[in-house]
Amino acid sequence: MSVSALTGRSAAAVDGAWPTAFILTVADFFDAPSIDEVDVSAYTATAGDPIVIRASDDFEVARVEVSLTDTDGTVLEEGEAASDGFRWTYTAQTDMAAEATVRIAVRALDRPGGAGEGETEVTVPE
Numbered sequence: 001m002s003v004s005a006l007t008g009r010s011a012a013a014v015d016g017a018w019p020t021a022f023i024l025t026v027a028d029f030f031d032a033p034s035i036d037e038v039d040v041s042a043y044t045a046t047a048g049d050p051i052v053i054r055a056s057d058d059f060e061v062a063r064v065e066v067s068l069t070d071t072d073g074t075v076l077e078e079g080e081a082a083s084d085g086f087r088w089t090y091t092a093q094t095d096m097a098a099e100a101t102v103r104i105a106v107r108a109l110d111r112p113g114g115a116g117e118g119e120t121e122v123t124v125p126e
Contacts, residue, residue: 035118045096
């Protein structure tokens, strides 16, 4: 949500200056992060494989959480991805069984606690 949507005025017109920290914080609160891409092209279901995530927010994505589950919803592993300033990378910790289907759920969070989620599935090759 933009400053103008919150105040009915342009950002420059708020109190005759730039928007206050309060207005920016409220705007950030109403605009949750989004998951733009979950790249599993290098993930072969082997420990050490990367899962690369592109997430965005109007201010900052504070952290990205990744959870790998089986088709029954049983958590196989989970943890936080690391940021290089442009994208987030989660490094797999577990070797998965051949021919298993792994659901990869990604959750991006901003400072006010807004969350954006994405999910994809990978079938482990033989």
